[in-house]
Amino acid sequence: MAVTEQTSAVSVRDLKIDLVLTGADIVDQIVLEVHPGEVLGLVGESGSGKTTVGMALMGYTRPGGRVTGGEILIDGQLLSAMSTGELRRLRGGTVSYIPQDPGTALNPALRIGLQLSEMLDVHTPGTSEDERQARVRETLDEVALPSDDAFLRRYPHQLSGGQQQRVAIAMAFACRPHVIVCDEPTTGLDVTTQARVLETIRDLCHSHRVAAVYVSHDLAVVAELADQVAVMYSGRIVERGPREVIFSQARHPYTRRLLRAVPDLEGKRAVVGIGGRAPLPGDRPEGCFFAPRCDLAVAQCHEQFPGPTTFEAGHIVHCYRAEDAPNELPTTGSLAPPAEVGDAVLAVENLNGLYGSKQVLFDIDVLVRRNECVALVGESGSGKTTLARCIAGLHSSYTGDIKLGGERLAESARRRSREARKQIQYVFQNPYASLNPRRTVGQTIARQLQLFYSVSRREAAQRVSDLLERVALSSAAANRYPDQLSGGERQRVAIARALAAEPSLMVCDEITSALDVSVQAAIVELLRDLRIQTGLSMLFITHNLALIRTIADRVVVMTEGRIVESGDTLEVFTAPRADYTRKLLANTPTIEAALQRGTPVAASPGAPATP
Amino acid sequence: MSTSVLTPEPVPVPQPAPAMRQRQWTVLLRGTLRQWRARIGLTLFLAMVLIALVGPAIAPSSPTAFVTAPNASASLHGPFGGDSLGRDVWSRFLNGGRSVLGMSLAATIIGVGLGLVIGLTAAYRKGWVDEVLMRISDVFMAFPQIVLALLLVTAFGPSVGLIILIVGISHAPRVARVIRGAAQQVVERDFVKAAEAVGEPRSRIIFSELLPNVISPLMVEFGLRLTYSIGLIAALNFIGDGIQPPASDWGLMINENRLAVAFQPWGVVLPVIAIALLTIGTNLLTDGFARAVIGLERGE
Numbered sequence: 001m002a003v004t005e006q007t008s009a010v011s012v013r014d015l016k017i018d019l020v021l022t023g024a025d026i027v028d029q030i031v032l033e034v035h036p037g038e039v040l041g042l043v044g045e046s047g048s049g050k051t052t053v054g055m056a057l058m059g060y061t062r063p064g065g066r067v068t069g070g071e072i073l074i075d076g077q078l079l080s081a082m083s084t085g086e087l088r089r090l091r092g093g094t095v096s097y098i099p100q101d102p103g104t105a106l107n108p109a110l111r112i113g114l115q116l117s118e119m120l121d122v123h124t125p126g127t128s129e130d131e132r133q134a135r136v137r138e139t140l141d142e143v144a145l146p147s148d149d150a151f152l153r154r155y156p157h158q159l160s161g162g163q164q165q166r167v168a169i170a171m172a173f174a175c176r177p178h179v180i181v182c183d184e185p186t187t188g189l190d191v192t193t194q195a196r197v198l199e200t201i202r203d204l205c206h207s208h209r210v211a212a213v214y215v216s217h218d219l220a221v222v223a224e225l226a227d228q229v230a231v232m233y234s235g236r237i238v239e240r241g242p243r244e245v246i247f248s249q250a251r252h253p254y255t256r257r258l259l260r261a262v263p264d265l266e267g268k269r270a271v272v273g274i275g276g277r278a279p280l281p282g283d284r285p286e287g288c289f290f291a292p293r294c295d296l297a298v299a300q301c302h303e304q305f306p307g308p309t310t311f312e313a314g315h316i317v318h319c320y321r322a323e324d325a326p327n328e329l330p331t332t333g334s335l336a337p338p339a340e341v342g343d344a345v346l347a348v349e350n351l352n353g354l355y356g357s358k359q360v361l362f363d364i365d366v367l368v369r370r371n372e373c374v375a376l377v378g379e380s381g382s383g384k385t386t387l388a389r390c391i392a393g394l395h396s397s398y399t400g401d402i403k404l405g406g407e408r409l410a411e412s413a414r415r416r417s418r419e420a421r422k423q424i425q426y427v428f429q430n431p432y433a434s435l436n437p438r439r440t441v442g443q444t445i446a447r448q449l450q451l452f453y454s455v456s457r458r459e460a461a462q463r464v465s466d467l468l469e470r471v472a473l474s475s476a477a478a479n480r481y482p483d484q485l486s487g488g489e490r491q492r493v494a495i496a497r498a499l500a501a502e503p504s505l506m507v508c509d510e511i512t513s514a515l516d517v518s519v520q521a522a523i524v525e526l527l528r529d530l531r532i533q534t535g536l537s538m539l540f541i542t543h544n545l546a547l548i549r550t551i552a553d554r555v556v557v558m559t560e561g562r563i564v565e566s567g568d569t570l571e572v573f574t575a576p577r578a579d580y581t582r583k584l585l586a587n588t589p590t591i592e593a594a595l596q597r598g599t600p601v602a603a604s605p606g607a608p609a610t611p
Numbered sequence: 612m613s614t615s616v617l618t619p620e621p622v623p624v625p626q627p628a629p630a631m632r633q634r635q636w637t638v639l640l641r642g643t644l645r646q647w648r649a650r651i652g653l654t655l656f657l658a659m660v661l662i663a664l665v666g667p668a669i670a671p672s673s674p675t676a677f678v679t680a681p682n683a684s685a686s687l688h689g690p691f692g693g694d695s696l697g698r699d700v701w702s703r704f705l706n707g708g709r710s711v712l713g714m715s716l717a718a719t720i721i722g723v724g725l726g727l728v729i730g731l732t733a734a735y736r737k738g739w740v741d742e743v744l745m746r747i748s749d750v751f752m753a754f755p756q757i758v759l760a761l762l763l764v765t766a767f768g769p770s771v772g773l774i775i776l777i778v779g780i781s782h783a784p785r786v787a788r789v790i791r792g793a794a795q796q797v798v799e800r801d802f803v804k805a806a807e808a809v810g811e812p813r814s815r816i817i818f819s820e821l822l823p824n825v826i827s828p829l830m831v832e833f834g835l836r837l838t839y840s841i842g843l844i845a846a847l848n849f850i851g852d853g854i855q856p857p858a859s860d861w862g863l864m865i866n867e868n869r870l871a872v873a874f875q876p877w878g879v880v881l882p883v884i885a886i887a888l889l890t891i892g893t894n895l896l897t898d899g900f901a902r903a904v905i906g907l908e909r910g911e
Contacts (some may be wrong), residue, residue: 023879032844176773391749392808393809394804395807412805413808413809413810414807414810416810418810421808421810422809425808425809426805426808428801428804428805429801430801433800433801434800434801434802434804434805435802435803436802436820436823436824437824438824438826439823446810448809451809451810451811452809497805
């Protein structure tokens with residue numbers, strides 16, 4: 001026991017955090033062990049409690065939560081025994097934190113140099129100004145940022161998102177921490193930037209022998225980075241073990257389903273969503289929390305939460321069916337069959353778009369044919385959303401032609417014919433903002449029907465419930481307000497609203513990017529089914545290359561307002577012509593590629609496999 | 612269990628809950644009444660409204676009847692003596708609330724309604740429409756409300772209707788500012804763009820997409836403007852620009868009896884207390900409501 005305490009940098013035993021108000025637990029039975037130089041990936045979907053656990057490692061619980069059981073040891077020191085002052089020295093010193101959004105974590109009024117040296121000032125008192133300056137430059141070098149005076153004098157807003165995140169990483173590593181907690185630090189970044197940031201974190205952790213806890217919902221990123229992986233579901237760790245084991249021989253049905261939901265760049269399999277939703281604290285079922293959504297559940301699963309079962313190589317699973325799970329046939333999905341494309345539905349010709357006085361779109365040509373799904377892919381700032389908004393009539397400062405069935409459309413939606421507005425339907429990225437919170441789902445969809453068809457109240461109600469069924473929601477959802485639905489359900493409502501108009505083209509603007517992978521997979525399945533059933537054409541805008549592979553017939557790649565490549569999906573993925581496409585493909589993290597590459601680093605930490 | 616891929620199972624929707632509009636209002640109301648300030652405010656407001664409404668029915672004599680000597684003390688004529696003309700102070704007090712309350716409510720409804728339309732239109736249309744509406748509002752706001760009222764009354768002569776209109780109009784630009792600020796955030800949300808993309812008429816976007824999302828600030832504004840209306844209208848009645856004698860009104864009563872305040876204070880003290888309690892009550896209640904709204908937005 002004493003040996004373990006010395007070798008592990010982070011040791012969490014039976015941690016339990018409750019909601020103060022109701023006493024329901026947010027997380028419970030959390031057991032973690034991270035050794036110096038090791039990266040632990042803490043994976044879970046939104047609401048699984050992963051951030052709560054990550055924060056607890058710094059001795060912090062969000063308002064409304066309270067640690068009520070178990071212990072956390074950092075470097076063998078018990079957090080609960082520390083005074084406020086000791087905790088303050090611990091944070092940023094021994095344990096540091098890389099936030100999700102560096103834009104809000106850096107003080108916009110302070111220069112980069114000052115922010116970094118301030119950090120050292122607090123945690124390494126007694127050093128001279130020169131020593132601190134030297135240390136600041138060294139840290140910036142480590143994260144591959146310039147360390148000259150000009151850079152130190154910059155303000156955060158003068159840096160790009162990736163640079164800001166690297167400054168945040170530099171701040172986290174500046175005081176030579178022993179433990180570092182990363183809360184989805186690459187979520188807001190483009191794949192190219194993400195790849196570089198991940199590399200930086202990985203190298204620093206291993207060269208300084210820092211124990212890292214990497215909290216993320218992105219399995220592919222975790223596969224790239226982590227040595228050990230712990231999977232959380234509804235406030236419990238359901239499975240943990242070495243990276244290879246979790247990604248190739250997972251035993252918990254939830255982990256297995258989650259992996260099936262991750263889109264595959266290779267395009268060998270279709271994504272399969274997980275039905276239902278994760279229970280919230282205070283609303284969890286008896287027995288295993290995943291049982292209601294689990295295909296393998298037996299009677300025992302509904303009685304008591306399963307205890308840990310240990311398999312070889314420190315692989316621990318909380319499941320009664322862990323022995324059999326790998327033998328069960330995986331739920332398979334099918335890839336969209338090659339579509340029988342028809343005539344052109346939408347043609348964008350020679351479009352040049354302005355944003356204010358700046359040109360953001362250059363000579364764009366896009367063609368979408370009947371029953372075809374065209375993916376528009378590009379990183380942030382590539383102009384893909386502006387293009388989509390031009391098509392939907394929401395952005396009218398452009399020149400060039402947008403033709404619907406051969407007829408040129410007016411620039412703004414208001415000046416287009418009712419028929420044109422009906423034919424093109426736009427589904428927004430964020431389902432939390434695209435539905436009026438003060439209207440029921442039924443009212444929202446019924447209004448769409450009224451706009452385009454003369455329907456009686458009765459007919460409308462009937463069509464609303466048909467539409468809800470088509471997007472796999474129960475018709476009872478019509479009486480709900482958006483805040484009573486989950487993100488995935490809201491996005492289904494937004495799709496139902498678009499379908500209500502019976503459009504010929506649906507423009508989907510990053511419609512899954514705000515959703516969890518299992519929900520994303522379910523939405524992708526839904527869109528595929530809708531296409532098969534109705535012959536709908538789609539313009540699918542995304543930054544997620546892997547997703548395109550499972551949904552699109554053709555791909556258009558954009559960067560800096562220009563189309564650099566377009567062609568059949570298979571062709572673009574297997575034989576990309578443009579350098580940019582090649583770079584994008586190479587930087588997209590995938591589980592398969594990460595596993596093939598072997599251990600994330602050469603020097604694997606000396607983590608003894610605990611029996 | 613084999614699930615067919617082509618016919619996905621319906622995603623279960625959470626247990627039936629009361630509709631949000633109703634639920635949210637209950638939460639807001641409960642949040643408001645949990646605070647002492649709001650409870651005190653509500654009590655004061657209701658007490659004053661009760662006096663104004665029921666008062667005339669329980670007044671011992673007619674408010675315009677001469678029943679005692681001018682400025683009769685409370686010991687001579689109960690319970691609060693006579694006013695400067697020998698009318699019963701208590702009866703005039705009980706009869707004097709309706710006009711203040713009625714005029715204030717009417718002026719507030721006009722002002723908040725007008726401000727709402729201006730604010731929503733400015734926020735939604737942006738550009739030159741916003742500029743023109745807001746600059747006109749600025750001009751109106753540059754005049755102190757009371758000076759504006761005095762000017763117009765001097766020009767058109769005292770009248771209850773005019774006072775209501777003036778007070779209402781002088782509230783409008785202030786309400787418009789607040790509503791515009793609240794609506795500007797709503798306008799940027801995607802559901803407005805979605806309505807835009809399918810060609811919803813502009814008036815529908817303003818009144819059925821935007822309006823329901825600014826109800827909370829609107830309620831707070833209503834309470835606040837009601838407070839100001841009470842003060843302003845009582846003041847105008849006091850000056851003699853509103854309700855004309857011999858009608859009984861709290862503001863007017865103060866004016867009529869101010870000369871005798873040293874030896875027969877009740878004619879002044881009663882209406883002063885009533886107006887003070889009514890404004891304080893309204894303000895506390897509004898403040899409590901505003902805090903509950905903020906709490907709700909914070910997710911408390």
